[in-house]
Amino acid sequence: MGTDVFHSEVPMTVNGSGHSPVVDHRSTLLDVLREQMDLTGAKKGCDHGQCGACTVLVDGRRVNSCLVLAVSLEGCAITTVEGLRDADGEGLHPLQRAFIERDAFQCGYCTPGQLCSAVGALAEAEAGHPSHVTGPDTAADAPVRLTKEEIRERLSGNLCRCGAYPHIVEAVEDVTRAEPVGQDRSGQDADGTHGTQDEVDA
Amino acid sequence: MKPFRYVRAHSVEEATAAHAGRAASRYLGGGTNLVDLMKLGVERPETLIDVSRLDLDGVEEFSDGSVRLGATVRNSDLAAHPLIRGRYPVLSQALLSGASGQLRNAATTGGNLLQRTRCPYFQDLGKPCNKREPGSGCGARDGVSRDHAVLGHSAQCVATHPSDMAVALAALDAQVELRGPQGPRTLPAAEFHRLPGDRPDRDTELDHGELITGVVLPSSAAGLPSAYRKVRDRASYAFALASVAVVLGVEDTRVRTVRIAFGGLAHRPWRALRAEEALVGQEPTDEAFLRAIDTELSEAEPLRDNAFKVPLARNIACDLLRHLAAAPAAPTS
Incomplete structure (x- = not known):
């Protein structure tokens, strides 16, 4: 092509x-x-x-x-x-291990999305991003502590038709209590920028 | 999906120039609604002009205290911005009550304003819809109308606007900045979206080819108590059955400033000007709130399935007004 x-x-x-x-x-x-x-x-x-x-x-x-x-x-x-990898770049990401330990899936179809979503959600909370259930008096520049309620809200964009939600929430909660959370292999620059983009088809 | 050309714009001028003269061009922001509508066949562009990487992704404060939101700021970043959380909590709350974390990471300020109704008849090519295909009829008016409008609808269209953000912007007296082939202009956010009338195919006052470059929040609402309340079928990740944005300033036991906008009730965010007029100068009592909101909602004309929206909207508006009347003013700096 x-x-x-x-x-x-x-x-x-x-x-x-x-x-x-x-x-x-x-x-x-x-x-x-x-x-x-x-x-x-x-x-x-x-x-x-x-x-x-x-x-x-x-x-x-x-x-x-x-x-x-x-x-x-x-x-x-x-x-x-x-x-997804752990902090050493070799083993499973802590969220993947927690999903296994907590039996946080049944058919597994939604699991890759749940995992990537949870990785993103943890980073957002670490960066201080609020959610719909974050209290209005929470400091704007500090990481948000992820309660079960916060985890449920932040992962509401990931449906699980097997209904494994309680275990998914527990798995994510386990990881929020045990830093560091590992890495993704995005190859992203430290400042989050990417290269220049040329017009593809004017 | 029809094949299309793709152009990445590197400047606002380049974007509007690429759009000029092409009837079937669309600007691409986060794509969360446009790409979906293309899959459904509702949108069939011949050219997509990608504006998502334009240098419009900042939130800046001006010396007069107003704040400008760039058109390509992502919804999640806007909701988390300290200026927005601190001075315009209603906007942060509205954004966070909409969509999911993934969608908010992609959706832009401009794109959020331009998202289209989720009326199932609009999204289904097999059904009549005057918005999608003028003259074909309205499937919703005598169909399943639970999610539809109770205010300002017409014989042609009973769709609601789905945005939460736009409801907050209407209550904040925000201004939408546009750039088109004829140059720049500004529209009040509360007048940016239209009522359907006999042209339901036109969602907004935007002219073809005009690009949203930003939104300005005036300093007048900064730091006043404000909040957003939304009722939906699920606890999260659902469109509003009814929602309300309120900005309320009380001084010396009198209402000095009040702005109320409803979501989920009409083809555009419904600014409750009659309720506001009834409240200014009054004591902020439960009775005054109820009387004012009832004045506004007395012109509601529910459809077969959605009469519940009127008391629902009344209850959340009165409750939020009471809540804000008891709140201390937020910091202004």
């Missing part, structure tokens, strides 16, 4: 490695990951941003990969469930 007015080459980093897939402009990140890169961890649940099974990290931020056009991601660093 070559580039033309409807296709573009999109350099990006996926789980720490550089890739330059040629993508149909219609392709979502989810489709490119699954169909062109054989990274089938992220799942197509609803394909409309309603279930969260497709959640991945883009430049360290969790997003629904089914609603992100791959062509818009030039220079971005993507982390999928396959790229």
